[in-house]
Amino acid sequence: MTIDEAIGIVETVLAKGRLSKVEEIIFRQSWEGLSYLEIAKSSGYDTGYLKDTGSSLWRSLSQAFGDKVSKNNFQLILKRHAQTQTSTVSIKPNIPSSHHLQTTQCDWGEAIDTSIFYGRNAELTTLEKWIVSDRARLVMLLGMGGIGKTTLSIKLAEQIQQKFTHVIWRSLRNALTIQDILTDLLAHLSNGQAIALPESVNGKISLLINYLRASRCLVILDNTETILRAGDRAGNYCPGYEGYGQLFRCIAETTHQSCLVLTSREKPRGLATYEGLTLPVRSLYVLGLTTEAAQYIFQAKGLCISSEQGKVLVERYGGNPLALKITATNIQELFDGNVCQFIYQGAALFGDVWQLLEQHFERLSDLEKHIMYVLATRKAWVSIPELLDDIAFVSLRDLLEALESLKVRSLIEKATLTTPEKTSPCFMQQPAVMEYVSSKLLEQTNLALATLSC
Numbered sequence: 001m002t003i004d005e006a007i008g009i010v011e012t013v014l015a016k017g018r019l020s021k022v023e024e025i026i027f028r029q030s031w032e033g034l035s036y037l038e039i040a041k042s043s044g045y046d047t048g049y050l051k052d053t054g055s056s057l058w059r060s061l062s063q064a065f066g067d068k069v070s071k072n073n074f075q076l077i078l079k080r081h082a083q084t085q086t087s088t089v090s091i092k093p094n095i096p097s098s099h100h101l102q103t104t105q106c107d108w109g110e111a112i113d114t115s116i117f118y119g120r121n122a123e124l125t126t127l128e129k130w131i132v133s134d135r136a137r138l139v140m141l142l143g144m145g146g147i148g149k150t151t152l153s154i155k156l157a158e159q160i161q162q163k164f165t166h167v168i169w170r171s172l173r174n175a176l177t178i179q180d181i182l183t184d185l186l187a188h189l190s191n192g193q194a195i196a197l198p199e200s201v202n203g204k205i206s207l208l209i210n211y212l213r214a215s216r217c218l219v220i221l222d223n224t225e226t227i228l229r230a231g232d233r234a235g236n237y238c239p240g241y242e243g244y245g246q247l248f249r250c251i252a253e254t255t256h257q258s259c260l261v262l263t264s265r266e267k268p269r270g271l272a273t274y275e276g277l278t279l280p281v282r283s284l285y286v287l288g289l290t291t292e293a294a295q296y297i298f299q300a301k302g303l304c305i306s307s308e309q310g311k312v313l314v315e316r317y318g319g320n321p322l323a324l325k326i327t328a329t330n331i332q333e334l335f336d337g338n339v340c341q342f343i344y345q346g347a348a349l350f351g352d353v354w355q356l357l358e359q360h361f362e363r364l365s366d367l368e369k370h371i372m373y374v375l376a377t378r379k380a381w382v383s384i385p386e387l388l389d390d391i392a393f394v395s396l397r398d399l400l401e402a403l404e405s406l407k408v409r410s411l412i413e414k415a416t417l418t419t420p421e422k423t424s425p426c427f428m429q430q431p432a433v434m435e436y437v438s439s440k441l442l443e444q445t446n447l448a449l450a451t452l453s454c
């Protein structure tokens with residue numbers, strides 16, 4: 001074991017991640033067999049300070065390894081730890097850090113072209129901090145279809161790839177089984193070496209975790225909603241795909257130095273325990289683009305729009321870049337490029353934008369659909385007591401769960417409204433979603449009238 005490999009292991013097991021500068025000096029020079037006095041002479045630090053810092057480092061390592069670690073035995077304990085970690089399969093630790101130069105092995109799978117990309121600086125900064133500095137182990141990019149999750153995940157991976165030894169980007173659009181995805185990831189991470197793959201999902205997950213410990217890997221799984229059940233509260237797994245839940249939980253709860261990024265229209269269940277701003281799981285709700293970004297999108301399609309027009313369109317489509325791109329094409333093809341005329345005629349939804357919302361709506365439970373109809377009818381912010389009044393058969397618990405699920409699916413927005421009497425959470429739909437649901441409601445009413453008159 002080299003000193004860099006040893007430091008890599010230590011930074012993996014320590015809750016705080018990286019060693020401080022002085023801790024690294026103590027670690028490196030103690031590894032070479034130097035006493036605190038000798039380290040003090042060569043580094044210029046005070047001997048007492050080095051002893052205190054050293055004691056606290058050995059204490060943290062004792063906690064992490066569940067064994068008494070001291071300046072005298074830390075090499076032995078690290079070597080023993082490395083042996084037990086690699087007993088299932090021999091994996092050479094490959095630690096990317098300032099300690100040595102490394103090259104990243106990237107496998108982008110079917111990642112799309114992202115050369116046209118505007119804004120998202122704040123999102124990229126947050127995500128980089130979570131993954132690179134905070135060492136989050138599982139990060140979810142959530143939001144409605146077309147909002148830009150896939151694009152953002154690719155930009156993110158391009159931006160931080162140097163910090164990893166492996167970057168793997170995969171889409172779950174074709175509903176790959178858990179066995180297939182694990183086999184695929186392991187084939188990549190073993191660098192094409194012939195390894196004996198365990199048959200069970202559990203065995204493959206353990207092996208994968210070993211690789212995620214030994215190397216710093218960034219794995220991105222796109223379109224995670226494909227393996228989640230439709231017509232149900234958001235986030236439950238499709239039958240036969242529960243193994244993904246097991247994989248995500250293991251990645252979240254086990255100590256390793258890698259990160260899994262999921263993109264999804266719905267939030268997978270079972271990870272809440274590990275989620276929080278100081279915990280290993282983080283969620284970013286991807287929201288709409290700004291007016292300025294909308295202007296760029298239109299410009300790339302050959303249409304020049306004013307900032308007022310951009311504002312109207314961003315409000316209408318919630319800043320959804322896919323809806324904006326489709327709209328720009330529609331304006332060119334159906335309105336001869338006349339943006340004013342399009343805005344004036346009012347209708348926001350047809351063609352592909354309609355289809356996008358249809359895909360979302362079809363996945364809702366009956367209660368979720370009912371709530372959407374109530375919100376579309378009221379056309380204003382609606383409070384929880386008002387919803388309870390309107391939906392006679394629903395319990396408060398079911399209502400709250402359904403609202404949470406709709407929020408996670410990005411189909412409703414929440415605001416806290418304050419009146420002289422009280423402050424309460426209220427819900428509303430974006431204009432385009434409202435237009436879609438109102439049309440659905442009209443369709444249903446017409447259908448019911450037609451059936452009655454038959």
Ligand SMILES: Nc1ncnc2c1ncn2[C@@H]1O[C@H](COP(=O)(O)OP(=O)(O)OP(=O)(O)O)[C@@H](O)[C@H]1O
Pocket residue numbers: 116117118119120143144145146147148149150151152223265289293297321322325
């Ligand atoms: N920041 C951006 N700037 C310009 N275009 C963007 C941006 N983000 C996304 N787009 C464009 O919007 C479209 C939808 O983006 P993307 O496929 O990333 O959405 P998504 O959230 O992954 O959707 P889905 O849930 O359907 O997978 C793409 O054509 C993409 O090029």
Ligand SMILES: [Mg+2]
Pocket residue numbers: 149150151222223263
């Ligand atoms: Mg996508």
